[in-house]
Amino acid sequence: xxxxxxxxxxxxxxxxxxxxxxxxxxxxxxxxxxxxxxxxxxxxxxxxxxxxxxxxxxxxxxxxxxxxxxxxxxxxxxxxxxxxxxxxxxxxxxxxxxxxxxxxxxxxxxxxxxxxxxxxxxxxxxxxxxxxxxxxxxxxxxxxxxxxxxxxxxxxxxxxxxxxxxxxxxxxxxxxxxxxxxxxxxxxxxxxxxxxxxxxxxxxxxxxxxx
Amino acid sequence: xxxxxxxxxxxxxxxxxxxxxxxxxxxxxxxxxxxxxxxxxxxxxxxxxxxxxxxxxxxxxxxxxxxxxxxxxxxxxxxxxxxxxxxxxxxxxxxxxxxxxxxxxxxxxxxxxxxxxxxxxxxxxxxxxxxxxxxxxxxxxxxxxxxxxxxxxxxxxxxxxxxxxxxxxxxxxxxxxxxxxxxxxxxxxxxxxxxxxxxxxxxxxxxxxxx
Numbered sequence: 001x002x003x004x005x006x007x008x009x010x011x012x013x014x015x016x017x018x019x020x021x022x023x024x025x026x027x028x029x030x031x032x033x034x035x036x037x038x039x040x041x042x043x044x045x046x047x048x049x050x051x052x053x054x055x056x057x058x059x060x061x062x063x064x065x066x067x068x069x070x071x072x073x074x075x076x077x078x079x080x081x082x083x084x085x086x087x088x089x090x091x092x093x094x095x096x097x098x099x100x101x102x103x104x105x106x107x108x109x110x111x112x113x114x115x116x117x118x119x120x121x122x123x124x125x126x127x128x129x130x131x132x133x134x135x136x137x138x139x140x141x142x143x144x145x146x147x148x149x150x151x152x153x154x155x156x157x158x159x160x161x162x163x164x165x166x167x168x169x170x171x172x173x174x175x176x177x178x179x180x181x182x183x184x185x186x187x188x189x190x191x192x193x194x195x196x197x198x199x200x201x202x203x204x205x206x207x208x209x210x211x
Numbered sequence: 212x213x214x215x216x217x218x219x220x221x222x223x224x225x226x227x228x229x230x231x232x233x234x235x236x237x238x239x240x241x242x243x244x245x246x247x248x249x250x251x252x253x254x255x256x257x258x259x260x261x262x263x264x265x266x267x268x269x270x271x272x273x274x275x276x277x278x279x280x281x282x283x284x285x286x287x288x289x290x291x292x293x294x295x296x297x298x299x300x301x302x303x304x305x306x307x308x309x310x311x312x313x314x315x316x317x318x319x320x321x322x323x324x325x326x327x328x329x330x331x332x333x334x335x336x337x338x339x340x341x342x343x344x345x346x347x348x349x350x351x352x353x354x355x356x357x358x359x360x361x362x363x364x365x366x367x368x369x370x371x372x373x374x375x376x377x378x379x380x381x382x383x384x385x386x387x388x389x390x391x392x393x394x395x396x397x398x399x400x401x402x403x404x405x406x407x408x409x410x411x412x413x414x415x416x417x418x419x420x421x422x
Contacts, residue, residue, distance in 0.1 A: 012415055016408035020390055043392075079411045080418035094312055098305035104390060104407040110414070148417060149410075173417045175410060179231055179315060181254075189420060191413035195404065196315040197227035199360075199386060200290045202402035203321070204223055206359060206384045207291035209400060 007055045014052055015075055017042065022072040023107075034065035081109035086147045088171070090162055091154035092117040092125075092132045095177060099151055100127045113145050135165070142169040149173040156180050218266045225263055226286055228253065233283040234318075245276035292320035296384070297358045301373055302365035303328040303336070303343045306388060310362055311338045324356050346376070353380040360384040367391050 021042055025033060039046040053059050056078055059071050076082065087105065089096045092115050099105075100112055115127055116135045123134050133141065141147070150166040152159060152174060159178040166174060167188055174190045176182055179197075182190050232253055236244060250257040264270050267289055270282050287293065298316065300307045303326050310316075311323055326338055327346045334345050344352065352358070361377040363370060363385060370389040377385060378399055385401045387393055390408075393401050 013408075013412055015415070016405070016411040019411065020405070020408070078415065080414035081411070083414065083418060085414055085417065094305070094309035098309045101305055102406065105410070108407050108411060110410060149413065172420065173413050175413055187420065189413060189416040191409055191416070193404070193406065193409050194227070194231070195310075195313065196319050197224075197231070198402055198404050199316070199321060200227040200230065200292070200319060201224055202360065202384050202386055202400060203291035203294065203296055204226070204289065205400040205402070206296065207294060209383065209398065
């Protein structure tokens with residue numbers, strides 16, 4: 001795996017997109033595809049595809065293209081889908097509840113094992129078959145269930161404290177939905193979903209079109 | 212505005228992050244900041260900041276740094292926050308409802324003006340003060356209210372039809388929360404939030420750390 005560590009995050013960020021397209025091909029029983037066909041579907045160049053996949057050793061055969069099943073499963077392995085990552089959701093408000101029902105987690109190999117909140121009116125309620133627990137139990141739950149990832153859907157005002165709590169509990173991956181960024185120890189992996197950043201980029205592009 | 216069209220999307224995608232940090236500074240009554248201090252807060256280099264902001268004509272003064280209010284408002288203008296973009300949410304399921312309550316829309320100058328669904332059990336219900344309408348009214352509502360952006364939180368199976376419907380209704384910006392990508396006319400701006408892509412990048416980084 002040493003070689004993989006040198007691969008740029010730009011390439012890594014494109015892999016889930018390949019994975020999604022390949023997942024569709026698998027669902028449609030397509031067993032083989034050329035880089036040209038895949039490129040045309042994805043709106044990129046065949047050379048980009050070959051270049052990206054070559055970072056991981058290729059997978060294609062000259063004159064044949066790609067075995068869809070193999071490529072799908074290999075990209076899945078690179079992305080860690082076989083690791084059955086265990087997730088807890090911290091913050092059972094509207095967004096937390098929506099994410100607890102998100103069907104693609106399971107499809108992509110992630111399992112929501114626990115949901116936590118601080119509010120007595122929410123603790124004890126059932127969300128998608130899971131009882132919301134008091135955040136005081138986060139640490140013991142994490143140890144017992146070997147939780148990998150905490151999804152943080154708490155208000156911005158408490159995001160830093162909750163993130164630190166998750167780290168203390170032994171969680172190594174943070175999926176942060178707050179607009180705040182987190183300054184955590186180096187061994188913690190943080191992935192941010194800054195929704196309003198995405199909306200503002202849309203606003204920028206619309207402004208340009210209207211000028 | 213001609214010059215701005217040449218600015219790379221990589222720079223544009225960094226602007227909302229500057230905007231967020233500056234918004235915090237404004238909230239904390241900080242009126243002046245050097246590129247070095249801002250860089251240190253944001254975990255990037257001062258040279259990156261100067262380079263990014265120079266794309267838009269600079270805004271800084273040698274030896275003084277940046278006027279926080281001015282920089283915040285100028286970046287806001289570039290991003291289109293003064294345009295008061297009008298949004299409709301199509302798909303009033305859990306994610307749609309969560310987004311309808313998202314406080315940062317208003318803070319960033321976006322207004323949710325309508326919510327639409329196809330389900331008779333949802334149509335007529337009130338979400339954050341807005342009555343959910345039948346999607347049949349999308350076209351007339353859009354014309355009357357000059358809607359700019361449709362947030363699509365519908366199931367993947369209907370995303371393409373709903374996106375086309377929004378375009379026919381005259382909407383020019385699509386914020387797509389489905390894992391499917393959309394092939395729409397060139398004058399439509401599409402911004403995707405592919406949640407499972409983001410989660411899989413987190414999974415990749417965790418896999419690397421564990422190796």
